[in-house]
Amino acid sequence: MSTTTPAWERVQLARKADRPHSLDYVNALINGFVELHGDRRHSDDPAMIAGIGAFNGRTVMAIGHQKGSNTRENLDRNFGMPNPDGYRKALRIFRHAEKFGFPLICFIDTPAADPGLGSEERGQATAIAENLLALASLRVPSVGVVIGEGGSGGALAISVTDRLLMLENAVYAVASPEACAAILWKDSNAAPQAAEALKLTAQDLKRFGIIDEIVPEPEPAHDASDATIQRTGEAIERHLGEIEAIADRPAGIDRLLELRYEKYRGIGAWVDEQEELIGELPVGVPGTSTPESTSD
Amino acid sequence: MSTTTPAWERVQLARKADRPHSLDYVNALINGFVELHGDRRHSDDPAMIAGIGAFNGRTVMAIGHQKGSNTRENLDRNFGMPNPDGYRKALRIFRHAEKFGFPLICFIDTPAADPGLGSEERGQATAIAENLLALASLRVPSVGVVIGEGGSGGALAISVTDRLLMLENAVYAVASPEACAAILWKDSNAAPQAAEALKLTAQDLKRFGIIDEIVPEPEPAHDASDATIQRTGEAIERHLGEIEAIADRPAGIDRLLELRYEKYRGIGAWVDEQEELIGELPVGVPGTSTPESTSD
Amino acid sequence: MPDFFRRKPTFNREDVSAEDGPVVPDGLWVKCQKCKDLVYSKDFERWFRVCPKCDFHARLSASQRIEYVLDSGSFEEWDRGIVTSDPLEFSANGDVYREKVKSTTRKAGQPEALVTGRGRIRGYDAAVAVTEFRFLGASMGSAFGEKFARVVERAVDQRLPFISISNSGGARMHESTFSLMQMAKTTAALSRLGEHKLPHISVLTDPCYGGVTASYAMVADVIIAEPGAMVGFAGPRVIEQITRQKLPDGFQTAEFLLEHGMIDMISRRSELPGTLSLLLLHYADAFLGRHQPGYAMSGQSRNGEAR
Amino acid sequence: MPDFFRRKPTFNREDVSAEDGPVVPDGLWVKCQKCKDLVYSKDFERWFRVCPKCDFHARLSASQRIEYVLDSGSFEEWDRGIVTSDPLEFSANGDVYREKVKSTTRKAGQPEALVTGRGRIRGYDAAVAVTEFRFLGASMGSAFGEKFARVVERAVDQRLPFISISNSGGARMHESTFSLMQMAKTTAALSRLGEHKLPHISVLTDPCYGGVTASYAMVADVIIAEPGAMVGFAGPRVIEQITRQKLPDGFQTAEFLLEHGMIDMISRRSELPGTLSLLLLHYADAFLGRHQPGYAMSGQSRNGEAR
């Protein structure tokens, strides 16, 4: 089994500790950024940052997963894995943006939602699901950017936006290659193969129509932080400008919500077979379950 | 100092353990009542009950503080003192009622909001305040009934309704007579005097215009549970019918919200003195604080 | 509202397989998976495949569930022909997804992990979506998501309340990001349902994890779980592996979720049709408008217990 | 945005009373309430009555607060004439409320526990409400509630953002249910403010409890607390008495609240005008509409740090 694959190399790049993280983008792109804290329920989750500021002359609200740049920071930030309080802070900010009509910019960079005991007790699944529901009908324009690792439902919970962008070396998948390899290959050393099979690169996802644009990294982001952030800001501005133009028309927000609905409604790959091909199978036939699936 | 006063006797009646409690009202008045549980955040608080059912042919949502009828039940129900999770369960039900357009009926019966460490950690003040804000603009008709003890902000958090009724032997005050006596008399044995001074009876509050109707108890509720509940149901129906008639007109909900705003906006007793009487006092004059107040 | 003897399920002994429920040592007795006691097989079936001794709720197939919950003969299936088209051309370690779908279709007796349609529960019409765990652990892929979105959209068109009955092992790896995006797609559909004042009632059954709980199943207006059902985001083994935390007894059971405020109630399988029909009656006020005694009466006359 | 030396507060030594801040042993030095160190009184004043050694934020009167936060001379007071009318004719143990109000008015230099009006913060207009703790512990009575509702309503009329700066010992017993109902009245007013996309920024200062925290102060769009401020629902003594629980170190401090997700940030007193003006600039987009460079510029030219 080969020890690496092109997709696996992307995974390594996406995870680089010195790659710029959400606060780097926010501090560089959003003028007068004021960080807002807390879920008003239980805690302030350092793995999820949020705030308000001026992006190219208009007020926006920004949200992002926050990884650290070293082990100490990562321990403080729980490696960018939010607990339910983090998702509920995000939810509060969604509603805040909606109340005031501020566009929403989301920076996606997490290996996964936190899988701990406390997270289960406080409803990690519920928290993520409520965010998906809120984003689907949020009455403000929204742009998301996968800047590093887009891991599973924990990433999705802040990425259901009008436009979804992705850095050239970012990845986005339903599960980590390691988890996928452990389940389907019964061998976590098969992660490079799993990464390839999961089609998790920006190029794949652009081809599938799941993302709207790839932000190029002529040099990898960890070697060219400022240039990458600037290029990302330009891409956000271009997309935000386009959807604001829609939103600013009469009943424009309703139109925006329709377009957002169609965008996510349209994602999927299925066929509608003729009934005779599938056959009307008898109910209650015997069978055994094959639970080849993860729990994240 | 006299050991009792008329107001203090009302307090004793209002607190009687065999007085009907919220679930007694709900089960008797609401057909096919289905209790709904949980705040979707942290826990299910047994001191606050909530659910859905049919009240005289229309679907309503009901919420109530829940005391026990004996010590064991009271330990389970925390003596009817909700924690933040209880108030957040109520908030969820408010929003649920609003989503579906169901009228809201609230049964108020608590000595106070829970004053424990966990309640402070999870934001008791925040939880109560958010409920007040939500109720002020909730787009469905609402009726509240103080069936026993209306204690402080913990009671208010589910009582900001279009119509507020009160049983003849119920009480409602900013603090318990015991707490008031301890602070202002420096002697909790002065509770009977404090009860009198707090003007906490239904008769007082009707006179002040704070409540809309007194539900009579020809026999005290603990001696005539069924009759009291039935009479309460009739009063709720009468008021609910009136406000539904407003709400059912075109833009009726907006009118209802205006009336609700005026109702609470109008409560208070103040005068607008001539400027010369008050005097333009110098800023920053020395003075000492006199914090004669409670923290609940 | 116990109602055990009203209907007789008509499943064969062969349904009872090692993984899906009690083992059948002979023609007359089944062995309960939980208490290991032997139960007379006819009793077991009359009790909706719930152990009469320890209350263990055995796993059901989608079609068994539909038979148990819906009025006999009322189910009209929708979109049975929608199947995955394998967008990633996925194979893992020589296992080809496309082939796996074919074989699992045969084994499960269903062409996808979700069965959708409309039916009646004690006379009340509803759109329904029921998972089939035997189909790749009822993981959510593209076809699952498409069927879900369609049944919800049709519920809006036909002004039907919506009931989902779910279990799931998690996400379907084989469709990766397509699979992930079905979480967004299914909840987006629900946001439209809500705008039309149509309720979503979610029934969680054992086991219910991952993409399904972190999307449509946990944002229902009313959430009901079966006793003992395991429900969570991450599975217990994953949590123990990653966090090295010792998990408490009863962790992620329906009872644990109720205590932590995540679900509205626990309903025994035999009581589920009664609970659902009562809720449908109450919510009808919202989507049919108030003062619709005809609708309420039709329900009342059928089950006689609603008001 | 440290800005300690921009303005010089002009308070007299006499302001520094035993209960409200550091003790003044002589004309030149004040003793910090917390670290007990002696601080040169001019430093203490230049540092906004914050101890330069231990960062203790001494309690301020309403008028001191207004001087510290608002641009010099910009404050226009509203509704100063509104005073309580003693609806219960309250007396406790011989203490007559009506008399108490008179004497406390003289002592506090304010006729109520709330001072309202409009002013500018680094050039940005805002409606403001500031509590006066020396007036019956800044408890919320009828006149307090009425003044609060009026300033919020006038903010709506004049399209002004709203800033409340609060401390409070709790409810005002002497007006009982009238006092309680001010919690409903003040939050109801805020719900109207929100409908007009006008922000409410709440500043919590030491100590902030009871009716004020359980109403308007905790439902702001942005909540800021001063370092070390004690903020809660029930007071620590009440909690210990009732529950016999040992309270952890730092319980109910601003830092505790931040950790528990209840506030957005802690802002040192010297930084408060900068933080507030920056927020006012950002929120102006909502209530003035986008693309209003004139407004933004006016702020920019005045403080030069917003963008």
Ligand SMILES: [Zn+2]
């Ligand atoms: Zn058993």
Ligand SMILES: [Zn+2]
């Ligand atoms: Zn000091």
